[in-house]
Amino acid sequence: MTSSPVSAPPAQPTMEQLFLGVLVIQPSPFCNINCDYCYLPHRTSTRRMEFPVLEKTMSRVFESGLVGPPFVLLWHAGEPLAVPVSWYEEAFEIINRFPGAKEKVLHTFQSNGTLLNDQWCEFIKKHNVGIGLSIDGPEFIHDFHRKTRKGEGTHAKAMRGAETLKKAGIDFGVVSVISDYSLNYPDEIYEFFRDMEIDGVGFNIEEVEGVNAESSLDQAEEDRVFQFLQRVFERNKADGFPLHIREFENARENILAPQANQAPDGRYYNLEVDPLAMLNVDCFGNFSTFSPELLGQVTDKYETFTFGNVAKQGPFEATDSEAFQKVLADIESGNRKCAESCPYWEYCGGASPSNKYYENGTFDSAETRHCRCMVQMPMQIVLSDLEERFGVTYGDRDAA
């Protein structure tokens, strides 16, 4: 943070400066479980991406000029492991036909873990696929929201999946959704993840997004979120930081090594804000960009979040559409509001457009509960800790 809340207006990248950071592909919208906070509208549909659609997606990506450094191909937006291993065997063969794909494409699954077995582990190892699991904490917390369609808990199956990965020697991280209920249990959640001996955990507060029109946190005092995060941080610190917690590590990096998150032109590099830095493709080949949560969602305010279909156009052609230009203009305007009003701007880059849209009704806005809880609070906690340990304030650093 600078000592002044007024920062330089955001510099927008030129089209030549754009490159792909993450390609999200939805092999199927289907999910085998039914968490009550899920934002995905079509998770009962068992549609599966057809291979010509996948091939066209990859040819659009490789022909676009967007491929620079290696990019993450995240298989998600439904439960990716609900599609059989045999489908991925063929899918990976198609992808690997593209020159350079083996070096450029970093495959990752984000999974609920309930379908993991030895066959998946073999596949994951053979193709060097990254994997993250979604587990909310101990059983009584996880099963509070993450249930089957029959209303049964899913924790036991998710933990069996985690054990299967461990036995196979596959490292993994976890994403944990923090609901109003979880806020009562920072110690239990911290101890659970510390004892799991995982790569790390990322906390996502339960968001208002897509078909999840309300969040249990709507009723929660934000002070409780701060107290939760503070307690988890203090416990981890007292133990010598055995657990990597994404929000605190990002905050620390942003404070101590901000250049790590800067684009070559000096602006904060934010994948969700840079056009085409994330490409999100559904099983029909429809694609979107910016926050992946926008994929397949309907909108009253904007014409559409589907900017094209791989059968008809590539990513750059899609940016000519009025629908895309309107969304982009509002995201840029929202970022100018952030830059003018927020002392965290240089370390945030406008956070997540989807949260602005779903919380404030427009991309052309600044602060959200999501950014207060997931950007500002972790920064405050880490900054206080650094100041306490090194006896300097941020103002001192600015003056130095």
Ligand code: SF4
């Ligand atoms: S596991 Fe993920 S995709 Fe499936 S219902 Fe839960 S939140 Fe939705």
Ligand code: SF4
């Ligand atoms: S998204 Fe929130 S934290 Fe980020 S710059 Fe805007 S107001 Fe600040």
